[in-house]
Amino acid sequence: MADKRNYWDHLFGQHGPGLAAFIRRRVRRSADASDLTQELYLRFLRADRAELIRNPEAYLYTVAVNLLREQSVLERRLGRAVDSSELAMDPALVNFRTPEEEVDLEGRVARITEMIDALPAKPRAALVLQYRDGLTYEEIADRLGVTTHAVKKYVMQGLALCRKRLAGLEGHSG
Known part of the structure; x- marks a missing residue:
């Protein structure tokens, strides 16, 4: 468990500020952004089989988009306004996936990352x-x-x- 936590602490240390800014730009209240960033970190800690994640950064942002989508749905149900206009991303990025679909997505993300790196x-x-x-x-x-x-x-x-x-x-x- 300590190794998993160290892994996520390291990744979140690297990408946390960018993730927090990503979330902050998509919600109206800064308190919501802080809560969602903390929830994002907790979800990372609960992730099983972190070693299968080939592109951790893409995974982090995909989880952030899923979390923002969930928040948007919750806000609508509660009748509070949330700026979800930027959440209208590719549905494949925000739908829940099976482990097999996640591995396939990770493979595609890895190929795209290689393409961008080139x-x-x-x-x-x-x-x-x-x-x-x-x-x-x-x-x-x-x-x-x-x-x-x-x-x-x-x-x-x-x-x-x-x-x-x-x-x-x-x-x-x-």
Whole structure:
């Protein structure tokens, strides 16, 4: 149990601030964000077979999205407003999965991670900052020291390269 807790403590130490910001941007009250971040940590501690998780960061964010979705449903039932507009993500990321489906998802996430890691530095950074961290083009431009036009170009270039590589992978598997 101590090893599992150390594993999650280490991961949460690395990704906790980003996860907290991710949650904070999607709820209206800061108290809800704090509660949800703590609940997220508790769910990590309850996770079985952590050693099967190939991409822990993607797993952490998937659990965070599931938690936000649950919170949104609860808030609607209680009649309180929650900003769930950003939760309208791919349903595959927010539905509960069987262990087999989770392993399959982890495999796909690992392939996508490899694909993104193989991108040139600026397009990779722009994609990660936009899709993982939820930053705007202006915020990304500030971080990268470029114009917002350049950020748009990098995002489009990165997505185009990913699509091209994905099409190549699908051509080989069929």
